[in-house]
Amino acid sequence: MPLQTEKEFTGDMGLLIVGILFCLPYAIYYYVSNKETMVICPQCQESVNKQASICRYCDEDLDQHRPSGDRDEVIN
Numbered sequence: 001m002p003l004q005t006e007k008e009f010t011g012d013m014g015l016l017i018v019g020i021l022f023c024l025p026y027a028i029y030y031y032v033s034n035k036e037t038m039v040i041c042p043q044c045q046e047s048v049n050k051q052a053s054i055c056r057y058c059d060e061d062l063d064q065h066r067p068s069g070d071r072d073e074v075i076n
């Protein structure tokens, strides 16, 4: 089963608030440019970095859930 993904803001929330107060267009740009695609861990339902191979919350091996074309195939 493929991993679910979601978009999540991963930038600095303090900077974002300062941006909203002083320069809204910049804040919007900052917010959008810091959105990253995250994967939802099937084990604990937390969102983790798309590039991560292991869930940082529960150590679930995320690579095993990816489509095989997504990474180099390892042949033993």
Ligand SMILES: [Zn+2]
Residues within 6 Å of the ligand: 041, 042, 043, 044, 045, 046, 055, 056, 057, 058, 059, 060
């Ligand atoms: Zn997890």
